[in-house]
Amino acid sequence: MWFSPDEIKTKALQKLVFKNGNKLEAKIVELLYEFFESNEVQEISVVPQDILNMLNRMFRQLNFSRNDVRTILKDKWKLEPQKNGLTYIRYDIDYSGNFCENNAVRRYFKISKNFILEKYVDLLN
Numbered sequence: 465m466w467f468s469p470d471e472i473k474t475k476a477l478q479k480l481v482f483k484n485g486n487k488l489e490a491k492i493v494e495l496l497y498e499f500f501e502s503n504e505v506q507e508i509s510v511v512p513q514d515i516l517n518m519l520n521r522m523f524r525q526l527n528f529s530r531n532d533v534r535t536i537l538k539d540k541w542k543l544e545p546q547k548n549g550l551t552y553i554r555y556d557i558d559y560s561g562n563f564c565e566n567n568a569v570r571r572y573f574k575i576s577k578n579f580i581l582e583k584y585v586d587l588l589n
Contacts, residue, residue, distance in 0.1 A: 489536050491523055493580060493587055496508065497584045499555065511571070511572050518555070521557040522561075549569050
């Protein structure tokens with residue numbers, strides 16, 4: 465028997481693929497969800513190194529690279545970086561576990577709160 469992808473793509477299959485597919489993506493979603501819950505902003509500007517630094521502070525023993533994070537942002541989430549290096553507010557996690565901010569200049573990605581909330585709901589369901 466032959467089935468088209470639309471016929472076998474169910475909610476349960478999507479959940480299984482998401483949870484077993486990429487642990488790094490799940491950690492990024494969890495990190496950014498925590499960020500949006502603790503800060504009253506609707507959008508965050510990040511570069512892959514910022515996410516990697518925050519992940520290493522929040523979760524121990526992660527063996528991922530900047531390119532792994534970039535692949536998720538560009539290929540999987542279809543986000544595009546800024547065309548030029550621009551000033552943005554860079555967030556990091558201090559040793560007490562709070563988010564701190566400072567200014568930086570790089571080609572950053574913008575991630576909205578609604579986008580992360582949708583990903584987080586997919587992660588939980």
